[in-house]
Amino acid sequence: FAGCLSIESSHSEFPACFVVTNQAVHVLKALEFPSAIADVPMMQHFCSIPLAKLQQTVVGLFDQTVTLEGSDTRVTVISGSSDKTKLLVKAVSECYEESSEQEEKAKVVRQDEEILDRLTRTISITENREGKSAVEINNFTVVQGTNQEPCIIILTNKYLYICKEDHSYWPVVRHTLSESYKLSSINDWKRGESKSGLQFSTCSTKIQMQNTQGLDLKFRTEEQQDSFLGCLSQLVGDREQKVRVDRPWDEAEGRITTPAREIRTAKSHKPVSIEVLYSAPDVLDRLSACNDLRTLSVSEPLQQLAGLKGMALVRYFHDSVAQISTESEELKHVMWSAVIPHVDPKQEIVSCIMLSTKAVYFLSDKPVSKKVATLGVPAHLRTHKRTTSDYSGLKEAHSPKTSPHSSGIVEPGTPSPRKVVRCFHTQHITDLQQVSVGMFDQSFRLTGDSSENTFACITRDFDLTHNFIEQLMGVLSLYLPSASATPTPDIMSSGSESDIYKDYLKARKSVDLFEYTHPSGIKFIYPNEELVSDLTYLLVEKMPGSKPDYTEVTILMYVLAYQMQRSDDVFTLGKSEPRSVVITDMHIALCIEDHVSYPLPDFVISPPEHPHHEVLDIQTIENLKRVVVSDESPQDLTLVFHSEGDIVVDVAKEYFRADDKSPGVAGEENELCWILTMQSRKDRERVVSLLMKQWSEVHGKGLPLVKTS
Numbered sequence: 177f178a179g180c181l182s183i184e185s186s187h188s189e190f191p192a193c194f195v196v197t198n199q200a201v202h203v204l205k206a207l208e209f210p211s212a213i214a215d216v217p218m219m220q221h222f223c224s225i226p227l228a229k230l231q232q233t234v235v236g237l238f239d240q241t242v243t244l245e246g247s248d249t250r251v252t253v254i255s256g257s258s259d260k261t262k263l264l265v266k267a268v269s270e271c272y273e274e275s276s277e278q279e280e281k282a283k284v285v286r287q288d289e290e291i292l293d294r295l296t297r298t299i300s301i302t303e304n305r306e307g308k309s310a311v312e313i314n315n316f317t318v319v320q321g322t323n324q325e326p327c328i329i330i331l332t333n334k335y336l337y338i339c340k341e342d343h344s345y346w347p348v349v350r351h352t353l354s355e356s357y358k359l360s361s362i363n364d365w366k367r368g369e370s371k372s373g374l375q376f377s378t379c380s381t382k383i384q385m386q387n388t389q390g391l392d393l394k395f396r397t398e399e400q401q402d403s404f405l406g407c408l409s410q411l412v413g414d415r416e417q418k419v420r421v422d423r424p425w426d427e428a429e430g431r432i433t434t435p436a437r438e439i440r441t442a443k444s445h446k447p448v449s450i451e452v453l454y455s456a457p458d459v460l461d462r463l464s465a466c467n468d469l470r471t472l473s474v475s476e477p478l479q480q481l482a483g484l485k486g487m488a489l490v491r492y493f494h495d496s497v498a499q500i501s502t503e504s505e506e507l508k509h510v511m512w513s514a515v516i517p518h519v520d521p522k523q524e525i526v527s528c529i530m531l532s533t534k535a536v537y538f539l540s541d542k543p544v545s546k547k548v549a550t551l552g553v554p555a556h557l558r559t560h561k562r563t564t565s566d567y568s569g570l571k572e573a574h575s576p577k578t579s580p581h582s583s584g585i586v587e588p589g590t591p592s593p594r595k596v597v598r599c600f601h602t603q604h605i606t607d608l609q610q611v612s613v614g615m616f617d618q619s620f621r622l623t624g625d626s627s628e629n630t631f632a633c634i635t636r637d638f639d640l641t642h643n644f645i646e647q648l649m650g651v652l653s654l655y656l657p658s659a660s661a662t663p664t665p666d667i668m669s670s671g672s673e674s675d676i677y678k679d680y681l682k683a684r685k686s687v688d689l690f691e692y693t694h695p696s697g698i699k700f701i702y703p704n705e706e707l708v709s710d711l712t713y714l715l716v717e718k719m720p721g722s723k724p725d726y727t728e729v730t731i732l733m734y735v736l737a738y739q740m741q742r743s744d745d746v747f748t749l750g751k752s753e754p755r756s757v758v759i760t761d762m763h764i765a766l767c768i769e770d771h772v773s774y775p776l777p778d779f780v781i782s783p784p785e786h787p788h789h790e791v792l793d794i795q796t797i798e799n800l801k802r803v804v805v806s807d808e809s810p811q812d813l814t815l816v817f818h819s820e821g822d823i824v825v826d827v828a829k830e831y832f833r834a835d836d837k838s839p840g841v842a843g844e845e846n847e848l849c850w851i852l853t854m855q856s857r858k859d860r861e862r863v864v865s866l867l868m869k870q871w872s873e874v875h876g877k878g879l880p881l882v883k884t885s
Contacts, residue, residue: 179254179326179396180205182223186343188324193219194253196267198275201225201244203251207646209653210695218649223249227275232283233265236349237292238316240328243346244268252343254326256318256396287349295339295351302356303335315407320378320394322458327354329393331407334359336383336391359411361386367401381405450490453506460486466510466643467528474526477541477597481528482512497530497537497599506533509647511633511640514754516772517544517601518630521786524754525600529633531644533651536603536622538631544600603629605651612701612775615708616734617641623777632772634754636736636855645700652696701775711789715758715765718791724762733759733866735859737813739766740851752853756789759866762874764815765794766850793850797870801847802880805864810857813864815850 180192180203191206204219211218225246234243239258242265244251255261265284272282299311314331318341321327328339328351338355368380378394379401385391395401454460464485474482484492493507509531514524515538527540603622610623614632620641621632635641690704708731716726738752756767773784795817804814854860864881871879 177206178256178260179320180222181252181254181326181343183250186346189254189320189326190324191217192222192253194264196264196271198227198271200227201230201268208650210656223251225249225251227268227272230268230272230282232285233268235261235265235284235286237287237295240316240318243343250346254318254396256400291349291351298351298353299330299332299335299337302337302353303332314411315404317395317400317404319400320396322461324458329404331404331411333411336362336408338391357385357388357391359408361388362408362412365405365408367405450487450494453504454487454490460490463489463507463510467512469512475541478526478528481539481597493530493532497539498532499534499602504533508532508651509644511635511644513640514634514636515540516632516634518627518632518772518777520544521770521772521784524634527600528597529644531647531651533605533654535605536608536648537599538601538603539597539599541597543598601629601631603631605655608698610699610701610777611645611648613641613645613703614771615703615711618734618736619771620645621772626779627777630772630777634736634771636859649694652694652698655696711758711767712760714767714789714791715760715763715794718765718794719763720794720796730761731758732761732870733757733863735854735863736769737855737859738853740853755792755852757852757863759797759863759870761870762798763794763796764800764867766792768792795848797867798874800867800871800879802882803864803867804882804884805860806884808885809853811854811860813852813854813860815852815867817848817850819846819848 177191177193179189180194181187181189193204193206195202195204202224203222205222207218207220209218225244229247231245231247234245236242236252239261240254240256242253242255242261244253253261253264255264269282269284296311296313299313303311311332314333315329317329318326319329326341328337328341330337330339336357336359337353340352340354342350342352363384363386365381365383368382378396379398381393381395381401381404383391383393393404395404454463467482467484467489469479469482481492489510490507494505498505498507507530511529511531513527513529515527515529516524523544525538525540525542525544527538530537530539603624607624607629608622609625610621612621612623614620617638618636618641619632619634621630623630633641633644635644690702692700692702694700709726712729712731713726716723716729735757737755737757739755740752754769756769758765758767768786768790770784770786770788773780773786774788776784795815799818801816801818804816806812854863868879868881
């Protein structure tokens with residue numbers, strides 16, 4: 177059990193369990209909710225490094241880390257313990273030798289002395305000791321920093337240093353000194369409460385210094401904490417040892433600079449300030465990082481909402497979103513995504529989604545379609561202040577025609593023509609019945625007891641989906657009875673970003689169960705092979721010419737994007753429409769997908785109006801003529817095909833297609849263009865890379881790539 181850094185996340189660690197077998201090293205990611213095993217959290221398979229592909233094992237400075245480098249992936253184990261590092265290296269080496277046909281020994285190397293020399297020289301310059309005796313490093317400890325970023329604490333004879341270790345340029349490891357403190361400035365230090373018995377825990381220590389707010393350290397084990405504090409006590413010398421093992425300190429002590437808003441808990445009814453509720457040092461940073469628009473194009477009010485960070489974001493939630501209640505409510509996660517209501521599968525609303533300990537809130541400046549609004553607000557939500565409040569960037573004075581409530585709630589008044597951000601739906605955790613995850617984790621659906629209480633979130637991003645589901649399961653665990661302990665199958669997977677689609681399919685094929693019931697009673701539904709087979713069958717039916725056996729067709733990539741449509745003016749482009757882009761070994765297809773109607777919810781009494789997948793167009797990769805990308809628009813991608821075969825051309829529409837539903841845009845003679853917009857530059861590069869690989873296998877040369885400025 178240790179911290180883990182991956183290639184995709186070289187600056188942010190996560191707790192993991194490393195399992196060494198006679199064939200591979202498996203990495204299991206620890207989630208924030210309980211499992212059937214006491215004191216061990218639920219695990220999720222992250223990746224595997226087959227021993228046959230293990231290239232080398234690199235032991236870090238002072239045996240605090242070990243990096244396992246495979247042919248296509250790399251993970252860094254942050255043990256924080258020399259003994260744990262040696263045990264892991266020994267186990268990997270022995271299994272490697274047993275599995276090797278030629279009885280080869282595993283390649284174990286240590287970080288170069290040059291790396292330690294560079295670090296020592298940097299410290300020497302800081303201490304103005306250039307040309308004098310070398311600096312002696314008395315203690316070197318890798319602790320948990322803010323934002324899950326590991327940091328190194330270094331003790332010399334006179335200074336305490338905070339150091340960052342950068343693995344981005346592997347195999348070169350760079351160290352940067354971010355902070356330094358004189359030992360003479362240390363007034364005191366206190367041990368915090370440690371969670372003994374847990375496989376993943378932290379031991380807190382607060383170091384109080386002159387003229388600063390102090391330094392909070394999170395050690396990985398009590399042994400690591402004892403070693404550091406013992407060295408610190410010895411270095412302080414004649415000063416009194418001031419380690420006091422008492423109650424945990426108040427994280428907000430001495431840090432409240434503004435009047436605190438009070439929240440009353442249901443149990444004690446004593447006021448609790450927002451500052452105390454969000455006092456953990458990394459909570460506000462994580463919420464701020466989540467409040468990111470990514471590549472979504474939104475209005476100015478939504479941009480201002482996305483600009484809220486830290487305590488401003490938390491205060492907005494409690495002032496303008498959270499429910500009025502005597503029970504405490506805490507904001508757990510923020511995500512920006514397109515949202516599709518079940519009552520109107522064709523409507524896509526760009527929304528800010530806030531997950532709290534009580535509900536999921538959907539905020540946007542775009543109203544839901546009229547047929548949703550005419551249903552009225554459910555009775556149990558009419559007392560919710562957010563059904564009538566709004567937010568248009570910074571708060572403005574309310575119209576005198578309204579009657580402000582004493583708590584700041586505005587009663588319904590004359591609708592304003594300006595765009596305002598409203599909470600257009602609240603989905604209570606207690607009303608949630610099912611969570612359905614879409615193909616390749618590009619979307620998920622929150623299913624309630626009715627059509628009006630069911631929404632699909634189109635994230636178009638594996639990480640966004642994964643993070644939200646993980647936080648949601650953590651919230652659901654708060655609703656567990658004390659005696660609940662249910663075995664949890666390992667049905668979620670994530671792997672190396674470059675192999676995300678292959679890892680996804682492998683994980684799904686290796687598991688027979690695609691429906692998991694959380695101990696809270698909520699069902700989690702995952703795509704199975706039948707869904708992939710159905711989509712493959714539809715693609716084969718639409719393929720031109722002789723049709724292959726659909727069982728021999730492999731879906732290599734599935735990504736959600738937008739297709740730019742032509743307008744009535746043939747010389748301009750109109751609005752963009754959501755599309756599912758599917759790439760097989762020989763073809764690329766555009767599909768319309770109903771994300772919110774499938775799988776069928778329990779409340780449905782008639783078939784959905786639209787099919788799950790509708791293949792609009794499919795082209796062979798062999799007919800791909802060139803790919804056009806733009807440096808100014810990093811998400812735009814144009815695919816130009818040779819238009820061949822017996823196609824009836826309507827010159828009035830200026831395109832070359834046999835199907836009227838999804839017109840292409842005319843290029844040169846006998847050319848068909850797909851103008852696509854991906855979610856991000858990363859998605860565009862992934863699509864282009866795969867197309868170039870498949871195209872080169874067919875033509876034996878490189879696919880023409882045109883860059884425009």
